[in-house]
Amino acid sequence: MTLLKVEHLSKSFKALNVLKDVSLEVREGERHVVIGPNGAGKTTLFNCITGTLPINQGTVTVNNTQISGLPAYTAVGVGMSRTFQKNNLFGSLTVEENLHLAINACKPYRFNFFKPINKFTDVLEETEHLLKEWNLWDRRDRVVNELSYGEQRLLEVLLALASKPKILLLDEPTSGMSPAETIQTTKLIQSMPRSITLLVIEHDMEVVFSIADRITVLHHGEVFLSGAPEEIKGDERVKEIYFGGGTLKHA
Amino acid sequence: MKNRPLWLNLVLLVVLAVMPLLLSSYGLKLGSEVLIMAIFVMSLGLIIGFAGLVSLGHAAFFGAGAYTVTLIGDHLNNTYVLLLAAILVSGILAFISGLLFIRSSGAYFLMITLAFGQMLYAIAYKMEDITGGVDGKPVLATFDLGFGAIDSRLTFYYVTAVAFAASYFLLRVFISSPLGKSVRGIKENESRMTALGYNTRNYKLVVYTLSGMMAGFAGGLYSYFNEYISPDLLNWMFSGQALIMVIVGGVGTLLGPAIGAGFFVILQNYISSYTERWPIIMGLIFVAIVLYGRGGIIHIVSLIWNLLFRRKNRDQNMQHKEGTGIDSSKSGTSV
Numbered sequence: 357m358t359l360l361k362v363e364h365l366s367k368s369f370k371a372l373n374v375l376k377d378v379s380l381e382v383r384e385g386e387r388h389v390v391i392g393p394n395g396a397g398k399t400t401l402f403n404c405i406t407g408t409l410p411i412n413q414g415t416v417t418v419n420n421t422q423i424s425g426l427p428a429y430t431a432v433g434v435g436m437s438r439t440f441q442k443n444n445l446f447g448s449l450t451v452e453e454n455l456h457l458a459i460n461a462c463k464p465y466r467f468n469f470f471k472p473i474n475k476f477t478d479v480l481e482e483t484e485h486l487l488k489e490w491n492l493w494d495r496r497d498r499v500v501n502e503l504s505y506g507e508q509r510l511l512e513v514l515l516a517l518a519s520k521p522k523i524l525l526l527d528e529p530t531s532g533m534s535p536a537e538t539i540q541t542t543k544l545i546q547s548m549p550r551s552i553t554l555l556v557i558e559h560d561m562e563v564v565f566s567i568a569d570r571i572t573v574l575h576h577g578e579v580f581l582s583g584a585p586e587e588i589k590g591d592e593r594v595k596e597i598y599f600g601g602g603t604l605k606h607a
Numbered sequence: 608m609k610n611r612p613l614w615l616n617l618v619l620l621v622v623l624a625v626m627p628l629l630l631s632s633y634g635l636k637l638g639s640e641v642l643i644m645a646i647f648v649m650s651l652g653l654i655i656g657f658a659g660l661v662s663l664g665h666a667a668f669f670g671a672g673a674y675t676v677t678l679i680g681d682h683l684n685n686t687y688v689l690l691l692a693a694i695l696v697s698g699i700l701a702f703i704s705g706l707l708f709i710r711s712s713g714a715y716f717l718m719i720t721l722a723f724g725q726m727l728y729a730i731a732y733k734m735e736d737i738t739g740g741v742d743g744k745p746v747l748a749t750f751d752l753g754f755g756a757i758d759s760r761l762t763f764y765y766v767t768a769v770a771f772a773a774s775y776f777l778l779r780v781f782i783s784s785p786l787g788k789s790v791r792g793i794k795e796n797e798s799r800m801t802a803l804g805y806n807t808r809n810y811k812l813v814v815y816t817l818s819g820m821m822a823g824f825a826g827g828l829y830s831y832f833n834e835y836i837s838p839d840l841l842n843w844m845f846s847g848q849a850l851i852m853v854i855v856g857g858v859g860t861l862l863g864p865a866i867g868a869g870f871f872v873i874l875q876n877y878i879s880s881y882t883e884r885w886p887i888i889m890g891l892i893f894v895a896i897v898l899y900g901r902g903g904i905i906h907i908v909s910l911i912w913n914l915l916f917r918r919k920n921r922d923q924n925m926q927h928k929e930g931t932g933i934d935s936s937k938s939g940t941s942v
């Protein structure tokens with residue numbers, strides 16, 4: 357079943373056409389990776405899918421609900437959440453407080469104003485569960501700004517996971533990480549249950565080929581090619597545009 | 608958060624309760640004024656420090672509360688009804704203006720709240736028949752909670768003390784609740800809150816309305832306290848003074864703005880008897896605090912407190928700003 361459907365999506369910033377007639381389908385449970393050179397429009401595509409930026413043309417459908425044109429906060433309601441390429445956290449709050457906010461977003465009592473948030477046991481339990489699973493439990497009392505960059509990068513994903521999404525959009529989850537952190541993060545992504553569909557932007561080819569079921573190549577705002585990892589790996593034109601004639605690291 | 612300082616709340620209650628033993632009759636009157644202003648400034652501190660909504664028109668809600676008690680009070684002398692009406696009217700005004708303004712932020716929000724406040728000021732000024740215009744109006748309603756009119760300064764002091772304590776504890780609970788935490792999150796990072804699924808505008812509107820209601824409550828009490836009101840209560844000068852009290856007291860804390868209110872009301876009381884240049888003095892203190900005081904008076908107090916009593920783990924304590932009501936995020940561990 358198709359979970360996310362993007363049809364004929366176009367986006368321009370003034371005269372700059374960043375996305376041109378992009379269509380994309382992500383099936384339920386799929387690990388779909390978007391690659392493409394810098395400036396290809398990958399992040400903009402995420403912004404348009406989630407409603408963070410208004411689109412000029414086209415439709416976005418999640419789970420048979422059309423969400424294009426709706427404000428960004430509604431995405432979580434249809435089961436879609438996203439991370440950011442540049443860490444977008446609550447820097448002066450603790451790790452725990454960050455998660456409380458992320459978890460609270462979908463609770464029926466989010467407008468409660470007379471009971472402390474840390475008296476809601478389900479918030480505490482979910483926080484503990486996620487932090488332990490992602491090896492950040494011993495960091496729970498730390499202010500986010502004091503975390504290492506890699507830890508902040510993990511928290512970035514964790515906040516998006518907290519709403520228990522059906523589809524998770526990860527924008528370069530390993531960017532800026534050390535090789536060891538990249539391996540750890542890749543493992544965590546691989547171990548996510550198939551009940552969570554993944555749409556991932558990734559630059560590190562080793563990571564791309566170790567998680568992808570399907571790859572879409574974006575070039576100059578257009579879908580250049582979409583196919584199984586083997587097809588992409590073997591395609592000479594992809595090597596040409598993406599690597600400027602260089603070779604695939606992993607090929 | 609864990610060792611939430613109950614002692615702070617207890618100390619506060621004890622201080623409020625024993626103050627009258629130390630104060631003269633005149634001091635009691637001043638104390639009541641401080642507490643009423645503290646409620647008002649605390650309500651402004653809530654939207655500035657916790658929601659990031661810097662308003663220059665908050666006097667509109669204080670004034671609306673004061674005028675509600677005064678104008679309706681001419682016809683109906685029931686303290687409960689009048690105070691509730693004050694809260695309701697200012698709440699409705701805050702809700703409607705918030706609905707219109709809350710999408711703008713930063714300097715735009717400042718300007719548009721200023722304009723809104725001035726609009727109410729102009730209405731009160733022009734509608735002489737009803738409001739008494741520039742001359743203002745005496746307050747006829749008497750303060751009576753059902754046990755006879757309260758006209759002793761001591762009793763009224765306790766009324767304002769209870770009102771202040773109730774407002775403070777309400778806000779204390781609010782800032783640790785899901786809604787309060789969410790508002791704080793929006794101030795910290797609105798784009799992430801949106802991505803997490805929060806309709807941030809609704810949250811800001813709720814806290815803005817709540818803040819307006821509290822300001823209106825303070826305004827209503829002020830009518831009883833002062834027994835006379837004038838359009839100055841709605842003027843942007845008054846909004847600006849409250850803003851200065853918030854900043855000097857300590858942005859991002861609950862008690863800071865209350866302390867700022869007390870500091871200025873008391874200072875003004877003594878200084879104005881010597882000089883007419885009160886606004887200049889207030890401005891100079893403001894500049895000094897902004898330049899050298901960083902987190903405001905409450906920050907300075909907490910520094911001294913930590914130096915005296917908590918030398919060992921002061922860095923730790925500084926982090927738990929919510930717990931102590933003391934925000935030191937900006938200067939954090941750099942004592």
Ligand SMILES: Nc1ncnc2c1ncn2[C@@H]1O[C@H](COP(=O)(O)OP(=O)(O)O)[C@@H](O)[C@H]1O
Nearest residue numbers: 369372374392393394395396397398399400401
């Ligand atoms: N908010 C914006 N305003 C104007 N131009 C933008 C904006 N966001 C992205 N762009 C432009 O769109 C193009 C694609 O950017 P982006 O989507 O970030 O690429 P990628 O993520 O593939 O590296 C770039 O040329 C960038 O400068």
Ligand SMILES: [Mg+2]
Nearest residue numbers: 398399400441
């Ligand atoms: Mg990008």
